[in-house]
Amino acid sequence: MDYTRMGRSGLEVSRLSLGCMGFGHADRGTHPWTIGLDEARPIVRAALDAGITVFDTANxxxxxxxxxxxxxxxNEARVRDEVVLATKVFVPMGPGPKGRGLSRAAIFAQADASLKRLGTDYIDLYQIHRYDPEVPIEETMEALHDLVRSGRVRYVGASSMFVWQFARAQYTAAMHGWSRFISMQDQYNLLMREEEREMHPFCLEEGIGVMGWSPLARGRLAMEWGAVSDRMQTDEYGKTLYTYDEESNREIVAAVGRVAQNHGASRAQVALAWTLHQPAISTAIVGPSRLSHLTDALGALDLALSDEERKQLEAPYTSRLPVGF
Incomplete structure (x- = not known):
């Protein structure tokens, strides 16, 4: 496993992070493809054995x-103090003013609830899942800072928003001497590269690490275009993604297949290797629901793409409206 810093912060992270959206009770929430505790155990154990230190979830x-x-x-593995445990807040968890959003009341209530569920007394990276236009940004940033000062949170991060929103939050925190975001978790893959226009240059300039979510484009880059997995059939949110310019998407997926064949590698390895090569990316989030998915993803760390291969992968891309905010 390779390691780097999260941007210019002091936090060391593994180049691959284990995304935990696929873990959970299938009858809870909106992810019916999830796996339970016993099925997740060998995946987490293998991730630890491989040197993955970042585990990303959300309330x-x-x-x-x-x-x-x-x-x-x-906690079973007795590695809590050896890993970076990340979770998120914003999406509704229940009725009432403390069950959703980024007010001071909601942030404190949801942080405490996450700590209890995680079985820990601190969160390494606490991320706002989206921007909350209904709450003054000063209230949100001060509440996050107070969590850091209290010891319940070590670092704060953000996810998927417009650059002006992210910049406003950062400079609000800076003006008041509050904790600033060390990370941006955004959607980034060969089928959605819009963050290259403004978000990634801003993060590079400001020393903010980027955690790329969905590097395989919800699995579309891991198989031939048009193939369907069980998750695709039940992922209602995923059906709203990667629908723009199907011809461009088809050509990109075909290019992934050609490069993979040339290397004797899997499509997933090629897509991940491309993501890890990008200068703004500190860590790419992989979300395996099978042990074989994780084993395959780890192979991307040893896959070197040539400049010509990267050009082949990138050439069919067309401008598109950003989605996933």
Whole structure:
């Protein structure tokens, strides 16, 4: 495993992170493809054995049960103080003013609930899942800073928003001497590269690490275009992604297949290797639901793509509206 810093922060992270959205009770929340504790255990164990140190979840994943599962497994392995445990806040978890959003009341209530589910007394990286236009950014940033000062959170990060929103949050924190975001978790893959226009240059300039989510484009880059997995058939949110310019997408997926064949590698390895090569990326999030998925992803770390191969992969891309915010 290779390691780097999260941007210019002091936090060391593995180049691959284990995304835990696929862990949870299938009858909770909106992810019916999830796997339970016993099925997740060998995947987490293999991730630890491979040197993965970043485990990313969210309070809303399977309505809290993802946090419960990853917290249980990390505590079973007695590695809590050796890993970076990341979770998120924003999406509704229940009725009332403390069950959703980024108000001070909601952030404190949801942080405490996540700590309880995770079975820990601190969160390494606490991320706002989206921007909340209904709450003053000063209230949100001060609340996050107070969590850091209290010791319940070590670092704060953000996910999927417009650059002006992210910049406003950063400079609000800077003006008040509050904790700033060390990371941006955004959608980034060969089928969605819009973050290259503004978000990634901003992060590079400001020393903010990028955690790329969905590097395989919800599995579309891991198989021939038009093939369907069980998850694709039940992932209602995923059906809203990667629908723009199907001809361009088809050509990109075909290019991935050609490069993979030339290397004797899998399509997933090629897509991941491309993502890891990008200068803004500190760590790419992989979300395996099978042990073989993780083993395959780890192979991307040893796959070197030539400049010509990267050009082949990138050439069919067309401008598109950003989605996933």
């Amino acid at each position: 809303m994943y399977s309505h809290g049960t993802s946090e419960q599962i990853i917290g249980t497994l990390l």
